[in-house]
Amino acid sequence: MFIAHIRKSDHVIQTVQDHLEGVAWLARRYGKLIALAAHTELSGLLHDMGKYTEAFTTYIRNAVLYDDVASTKIDHSTAGAKYLYENYYGKDPLQNLVVETVGMAILSHHSGLQNFIQPDTSQSDYIRRVTNVDLPHYQEVVANFEAVSGNVEKVTQLIEEAKKEVEEFMERIKHLNGKERTIHLNYMQKLVFSCLIDADRTDTRCFEEDTEVTLSDHSAVFEEGYKNLMNQVNEWGEAVQPIYKLRNEMSESCDRKADEASSIMTLSIPTGGGKTFASLRYALKHAMQYKKERIIYVVPYTTILEQNATAVRDIIKQPEAVLEHHANVIDDSGLDDEPDYYQEAYHKQLQLGRDNWDYPIIFTTMVQFLDAFFQKGTRKSRRLHHLTNSVIIVDEVQSVPYKHFHLFNTAMNFLQMVGNSSILLCTATQPEVAEMKYKIHLGKNAEIVPDLVKTVDAFKRVSIINKVDKGGWNLEKIASFTEEVMSENQSLLIILNTKSEVRRLYKLLEELNIAEVYHLSTSMCPAHRMEKLDKIRDKLGKERIICVSTQLIEAGVDISFESVIRSQAGLDSIAQAAGRCNRNGEREEGKVYIIRSAEENLSRLPEIRIGGEVLANYILNNEDFDGNYLSPLAIQTYFRHFDAQAGRVIKVVPPPLDCPLISHLNGRHPNAGKASTISKGMFKTVEKHFEAIESPTTSVIVPYAGGEDIIASLNQDLDIKEFSNIMKQAQQYSVNLFDYEIQKLSQNNLLVPLYDNSIYCLTERAYDEDFGVTIDGEGSMMDYNF
Incomplete structure (x- = not known):
């Protein structure tokens, strides 16, 4: 019996085959929504194939049962990709593309996506890994995997099915120019990767918690929410003030637009025009009619997020249905490279406990949205597939960082065209997104406000x-x-x-x-x-x-x-x-x-x-x-x-690169070596140099009101479920600080690290009733003993 996991609490075993099949089942359901079910199922079936060895089983037994963690790591992420390459590559272009896409997801599922080609003439990360002749235990892995009845036949069947998915994908993007088609292919490959990461982490978390894997259905939330919203509309319809009548007209325009099929639209309501209410009316009705998975608000500032989330909760009267995701309270960027059992117990808790955005309605920031596409590692990529088959409302679209507009625009196009999401770009001051070099492909009659000039005058x-x-x-x-x-x-x-x-x-x-x-x-x-x-x-x-x-x-x-x-x-x-x-x-x-x-x-x-x-x-x-x-x-x-x-x-080329990040995704990098694969993505390079904001920040928990209780709880032993709930609560009591602020707080002994420096909190002297964080230590909060 080959072991994938041993539950710490009761030493129950999850076999390798059970884990592979569980992840494959869940990944297929994620991929089905975006017509990539075979790709995602195949990635799940092969992702931990490298655990099919006596060495790995012995290692896990020793690590969990005897707290004896071996110092030598066992590579279990490469075998599945190598198996695909050796047995199915070189047959035809479609099949080669399937092998590359699925193989890259597999070999990257602990490290983050690698490069198909390099920004110089060095060897491709992908080719280097799948052609490695010295991969330990590889022949044993293959023999044990193929000895399980049905595995080989299943792989062959899924590859044939995935080839058809590639054909359909190419048909969907054929009208784009060459650069945009290459970009969309890269995004598709990251989407497969996201489905695998989330399926793997979810299956593992459910095993650790001894709970069943469930698939969410949020349709009842949208129906109830729309009913409650329309009750509010009827109340407002009786108002006599001109401003309320104008706001009702805007929301009625959104309601009519919700009947139309998925596209990218603009909602240029003047400030004070009831944008949040009108966009929610569109989103709830459209989600019901077109069976969308969730509604996602992307906002520039946490203040908007907080207030709008509160307003939406009040309107739909279902407070538990709304997730606020301000920032990552957990600084776990260093954990992505580590296989599960090489980590301490609290590291594993951090990895499994982070949220994957599986909520009916999500409020998140522009930084978090961009990070889901372009941030390095696995922790944020896990959320990417939840942006598909959704209603995405981008509030204050003009606030997209200028240097990232090309990445943002192509991501929008991909989510609508391939991800089947409906997108609403909201602002009182619409930027010229349809006129940029990489423009957003707006739908027909994209502006929802019927007569913009007249409407602006009316709202003055x-x-x-x-x-x-x-x-x-x-x-x-x-x-x-x-x-x-x-x-x-x-x-x-x-x-x-x-x-x-x-x-x-x-x-x-x-x-x-x-x-x-x-x-x-x-x-x-x-x-x-x-x-x-x-x-x-x-x-x-x-x-x-x-x-x-x-x-x-x-x-x-x-x-x-x-x-x-x-x-x-x-x-x-x-x-x-x-x-x-x-x-x-x-x-x-x-x-x-x-x-x-x-x-x-x-x-x-x-x-x-x-x-x-x-x-x-x-x-x-x-x-x-x-x-x-x-x-x-x-x-x-x-x-x-x-x-x-x-x-x-504004510099759009991050040092020390010699061209914009978009050039690492469009197949036109000026200095790259000749590709030995169909795929030309350089996601590892993009992720290494991508920063959503100029100066990255670290989120710290502050001792304000309920923040004190959260800090106290984090000093106790918690199971994964308790830890996840506390991390969600911590969003309300966290502040993002620049590196120089973190350093000064640390020098002044005002910063308390927890979980091996993965979570930070402040002492009472570092927080002030009037100003918030005070790095000089003259805060006015009540004493708090850590």
Whole structure:
């Protein structure tokens, strides 16, 4: 009896054949939704074929039963790929492509995807692995695998079935140009990889937990949610305020569009137009009619995520159906290369316990979405296949990092064309995604808003006043202007571009004592920000109040101030800031003042800096747009000039590479050696150099409110299920910090590592009631003993 796993709790054995068949069964069901069932089943059947040896069985027995983990690793990830290559490669191009696709998924399932060709003339990772003549125990593996009745016949049958899937795949993408077809092939291969990773981890987790593998069906959630949403629509239909009638019209347009087949559409609702509600109405109805697996909201900032997730829970009245995924609290990037039993018990717990997005409705960030496609290793790739056969709503699409627009656009096209997902690109300021070099292939009549110019005029609730001067204003002048504005208003929102300036202005305004002042920034955990926002909402209209915030408050936060002061940034940011002023038409007209802060350091924020320059040069100084800065023509003009200037300034080639990442996926890399395979993907290189944001961050748990209990729980022994639940709760009590902040906190003894430095938490001195994370150790939170 050859062993794949031994359960730690009761020493029950899972045989290699049982594990292979279990993973194959689950992987096929994942792959069926994207017409790649044979590919994914074959990858599951062969992925751990290398465990069919006496050596591996002895190793597992010693590791689990006697805590004797051998120092020598046993490669069990290569055998299945090598077996395919030796027995089925070279027959015909279609079969070769099947062998390459499935083989790459198998040999990469612990290490992350490898390269088919290298960015130089060195040998392909794939060819090097499958032609390895010194692979230990290989002949024993083959003999034992083939000795099981039906295995060889099953492999042959699945290859024939997979060849037909390749033909169908090629038919679906034949209208694309050569570069895009190659990119889609690479994405398809990563999708097969994702199905295998998730099936493998899920089968292993269920064995460890002694539970049955189940397949989710979220249709009842969508039906109940739509019914509850329509009850809300009927209530709002009785409202007499013009703004609510306009919002109802927008949601009705989305409802009609939901009857149409899957495509990529745009929803250019002006700020305050009820975008979240309208897009949810589309998503729920479309998911019901076209049997979609889930609804996924992709948002730029965690603040939008928190509020919109709360709003959706309230509307559908099913709070347990919504997952918020802000960031990875677990820093487990170093675990992907290790086979299960080479890890300590807590490492295995980290690996199996992470979430795979198997929820009806998911809210996640743009960073997490891009990472699912392009981040290295296996931990995020596992989620990729859950983006298929779904409704994907990209909120504030203009916030995609400029340097990654080509990757983002091709990913969108793939998810719709091959992944059968319906995609809604939402924003008040649509970028020219259909005009880019790698453009998004929008559907016919893609814009849902019927008459955009008329709709923008109908939603106008503010006047935008240009106060920008060449020299800019220091903080004292901004504070003085704040006093002037507050002499005519009860509430004011001030948005600056950097956290340091927000904190300094907050302290200055507190000293002036002209109103109650609140501070908001991403230094505060989600639960803390939500509590502050609730306090602000409760006092608006009742007390004099000023909120000083970074741009996190701009998009998606349902809050309304009488006036807004916005530091110079891109037109999209100005539009979002305007959406926090007179949001529900409480007065005849609100006022938004654009200023230029002289003290902001934007050297590390090139998109904000360029956006502000384009705004000043081509919009504010253009008489054609005077008083109408948010017209569709102004937005189109802004993005045309922004794209041109950003293309000259923002580096899209990450050092030390010599060409953009997209060139490593389109088969046109200038320095690559000659391919010895049909596949030309260089995912290992892409993943090594891909960063969704310029400066990567680490998520830390903070001792704020419920965060204290989470930190205490992580100091106890937990089973995988308890650990997974705590990690989901930890999202609300975590903050993302840059490397320099982590280093300083560590130097000041304010950072506590857990789980062998895979999870971090802060001491009470590193968190402040007003500001959140305080790296100087002067936090005001109550004492907490670790």
